[in-house]
Amino acid sequence: HRRPALALAPVIPDLLDSGDILPSRPARTRANAVVDVARITQALANPAVPRNATAFEVSPDGRTVVAGSPDAPPVAIDVGTLAQVPLPAEDAPDLFEVAARVHRNLWFGLGGLVTLATFALLVLAALGPLLGPYRRPRTALTWHIALGWLSWPLIVFLPLTAVLIVVPIGRPPGFAREVAPVPLVEALTHAAPQVDLTHLRFAQVMPGGGLFIVTEGASGPERRIVMGARVYDFGGRFVQVMRDLHAGDVAGPWGRVLVLASALVLLALMGTGLVSWTRRRRTSAARRASGDGATEAEDAPQLVGTA
Numbered sequence: 001h002r003r004p005a006l007a008l009a010p011v012i013p014d015l016l017d018s019g020d021i022l023p024s025r026p027a028r029t030r031a032n033a034v035v036d037v038a039r040i041t042q043a044l045a046n047p048a049v050p051r052n053a054t055a056f057e058v059s060p061d062g063r064t065v066v067a068g069s070p071d072a073p074p075v076a077i078d079v080g081t082l083a084q085v086p087l088p089a090e091d092a093p094d095l096f097e098v099a100a101r102v103h104r105n106l107w108f109g110l111g112g113l114v115t116l117a118t119f120a121l122l123v124l125a126a127l128g129p130l131l132g133p134y135r136r137p138r139t140a141l142t143w144h145i146a147l148g149w150l151s152w153p154l155i156v157f158l159p160l161t162a163v164l165i166v167v168p169i170g171r172p173p174g175f176a177r178e179v180a181p182v183p184l185v186e187a188l189t190h191a192a193p194q195v196d197l198t199h200l201r202f203a204q205v206m207p208g209g210g211l212f213i214v215t216e217g218a219s220g221p222e223r224r225i226v227m228g229a230r231v232y233d234f235g236g237r238f239v240q241v242m243r244d245l246h247a248g249d250v251a252g253p254w255g256r257v258l259v260l261a262s263a264l265v266l267l268a269l270m271g272t273g274l275v276s277w278t279r280r281r282r283t284s285a286a287r288r289a290s291g292d293g294a295t296e297a298e299d300a301p302q303l304v305g306t307a
Contacts, residue, residue, distance in 0.1 A: 018103035023256035033062035055204035122159035140276035161246035
């Protein structure tokens with residue numbers, strides 16, 4: 001329990017601190033512009049768009065399509081005139097966007113490390129009460145144990161919902177593969193009769209065929225995969241509910257209060273665990289220096305339950 005927590009000490013506080021900021025973000029204004037799929041298809045046929053384009057994004061107002069490929073720069077096409085236009089300027093990231101990037105990828109594209117830390121945090125939170133009985137709070141260690149016992153539902157809330165977003169619950173076990181990747185325009189034309197694309201925001205051709213589509217629904221982004229004649233909900237309703245719970249987008253302000261409280265309790269546990277571990281290390285070092293013969297192995301039973 002102690003060693004994994006110490007190994008993840010540089011990562012978990014970053015996730016929790018950025019998570020503390022996100023619940024206070026203002027409600028996102030959803031893009032409700034209606035998309036003309038036929039015009040989008042014509043825009044993608046513009047000669048300026050790379051022939052091997054694999055993805056495109058529709059602007060929130062539905063007037064511009066930005067398409068690109070892995071080996072070519074993106075190109076912006078005006079949906080109305082079908083002419084190439086300058087790429088839209090990117091807004092400087094605000095505090096909440098910075099927090100979101102840190103929370104998801106530690107800013108540097110380390111999403112895999114974030115996922116690993118999330119699973120590890122859930123294991124630490126789940127096993128914590130089994131490592132030490134409740135004690136009356138007096139020292140950093142007993143505060144750590146007591147806080148873990150009294151606030152256990154809050155402790156597991158954030159890592160549990162994060163893990164349930166990642167694990168493949170509600171998703172098909174596998175997708176039928178096409179013989180070869182389908183061109184972007186052809187894939188979009190094939191998907192149009194099967195999926196409501198009036199609020200299309202993003203589409204990307206998947207390796208091996210199929211089209212990943214993001215549309216704007218009443219409750220947020222809806223993700224689907226079109227493979228041949230079949231349409232899969234990417235994650236389905238279950239994953240969307242977990243996302244809403246994890247972000248505090250349920251029960252009005254109380255959902256955000258719950259997320260904030262969970263993050264603060266986890267930070268408090270990290271703090272009390274680190275303080276307890278530091279003090280006991282110093283005590284052990286002092287005993288060895290004084291010749292008492294105390295060793296770290298002898299102190300180990302006292303360290304049970306520390307972070």
